[in-house]
Each structure stands twice: as structure tokens, then as C-alpha cells.
Amino acid sequence: MIDPHLHHVPRLGRHPSRFRLAGTPVITVMLGSFLTALPVIAQSPVMPPFGLLLLLSWRLLRPDLWRTWIGLPLGLFDDMMSGQPIGSAMFLWTVALIGIDTIEHRMVWRSYRQDWLIAALAIIFCIAGGLFFARITGGGNVRFLLVAPQMVWTILLFPFVVRQCARIDRWRVMA
Template identity: 75%
Template sequence: MIDRRMQHVPRLGRTPSRFRLVGTPIITVMLGSMATMAPIIAQSPVLPPFGLLALLAWRLLRPEMWRAWIALPLGLFDDMASGQPIGSAVFLWTIVLIAIDFVEQRLIWRDYWHDWLIAGLAIIFCTLGGMAFAGMTGGGMVRLMLVLPQICWSILLFPFVARQCAWIDRWRVMA
């Protein structure tokens, strides 16, 4: 016979696993980067860069969690998953994370609107930079008018992605 006192294990004082704490944000960014593999047929780029959105959401939500070097492996994975020239997301994402570190040192406090503005500028920089990298490597030049809907859609979608990352973060730290 099983003692009933042994069946209930209290959750107070327990900590989540190391893989859950460290691996969950990395896996969500990698899954966001793999969203470009979805079988969507379009005449122009319309799918937001979900990997970049997840990276920005995690970085702005938990600034102490990642250093700027995390952009190297995640950017390399994004380049391989999205078909961009190797090194474009590595370079652009690293510049963005360094810029976010610089801005955070200068701001005394930051709220929701600041995060959205920082993410919007980062999305514009990375999208236009990715377009420039693709043009330099012979991928053909895309007109700016074709990329504007993707930029606007990505900026408008950032609060939703940030909310989803906050929800995942709540699960991540829960014992």
C-alpha cells in the first residue's frame, strides 16, 4: 500500500531543470527561424522574420539572460534555415544586440513603448541589411516598395511575439 503523504510532492522550493531555463529561449528562436520553411507561396516577401522577432522579444524581456555573442550561433542557424547569405544574420543580429546593450546603458527606465520602438528600429535595420546582403551576393535587388509590407507587418506583430515569449517565460521559470 502506498502512503498518501508520499504521493504529493510540494512544488515550493523546487527549481526547474537547467535545460528548461537555458534551452527554451534558444529553441523558440530556432523555431522562429524555421518558420521561413513553411510552404507559403508569395510574389513578394510577406512572412515576418520570426527568428529575429523572438530574439528581440527574449532580449528585451530578459536582458540579463543573453550576451551579445548569442547572436553568432542563432544568426548562423537563421542564415542556414532562411537561405540568406551565410553571415548576414550573424552580423546584423550582433550589431542589433550590441546596440540594445548600448541603449540600455543610456536609459534610466524603459517601458512597453520603448521596447516596441527599439524592436521596430532593429527590424527595419535587419530587414534592409538582409536585403543589401542578398543584393551584394548576387541574389538580385528587391525594390523597397516590396519589402515595406514585410517591415510594417513585422513591427506590428512584435507585441504579439513578445507576449508569447512572456507566456513561455512564465512556464520556463515555473517549477
């Protein structure tokens, strides 16, 4: 027997919460940055910077989602989680987002391959910049060739991360 007090609430006309709309992308980038704090033992840097990957994925998937300054707080969180010098990801992520904005304003339309190329350039810039900041602050004498496999692995992982962000985005905007 069906309980008369329980009735179906239609989903049409309902909207997701503001926290769900605005908070989900931020939380996923923070969780991605948190993954670098996991205890992984390796001879060289192999873990992709998931925070950066998620930031780029959200930015290229939903250009109207964030303003450029979002790189500052998310970069600070990434710096704290990764152990990079404070301010390095803040600077690099913000410059990468400014670069993406500049490219977007010059292009009439973008394709999937162009997004992948834009992300690849941003990944190379941010990883090489992180290496530079670590080197000038006395973080060791790591050579560029040592982080090259991490760059390649991160660039190859980008399409998978974008697809996961698209799935999360469908849930995010669903009422």
C-alpha cells in the same frame, strides 16, 4: 481509496532544470527561424522573420538572459533556414543586440512603448540589411519598397510575440 505510495510532492523549494532555463529561449528562436523554411508561395516577402522577432522579444523581455554573442550562432541557424547569405543574420543580429545594449546602458528605465520602438528600429535595420546582403551577393534586384510591407507587418506583430514569450517565460521559470 488513496494509494499510500502516491503522495503529493510540494513545488516550493524546487527549481526548474538548467536545460529548461537556458534552452527554452534558444529553442523558441530556432523554431521561429525554422518557420521561414515552410513552403509559402507569395509574390513578395510577406512572412515576418519570426526568428528575429523571438530574439528581440527575449532580449527585451529578459535583458540578463543572453550575452551579445548569442546573435552569432542563432543568426547562423537563421541564415541556413532562410537561405540568406551565410553571415548576414549573424552580423545583423549581433549588431542589433549591441545596439540594444548601448541603448539600455544610456536609459535609466524603459517602458513598453520604448521597447516597441527599439524593436522596430532593430527590425528595420535587420530586414534592410538582409536586403543589402542579398543584393550584393547576387540574390536578385529586390527594391526596398517591396520589403516595406514585411517590415510594417513584423513591427505590428512584435507585441503579440512578446506576449507569447512572456507566457513561455512563466512556464520556463516555473518549478
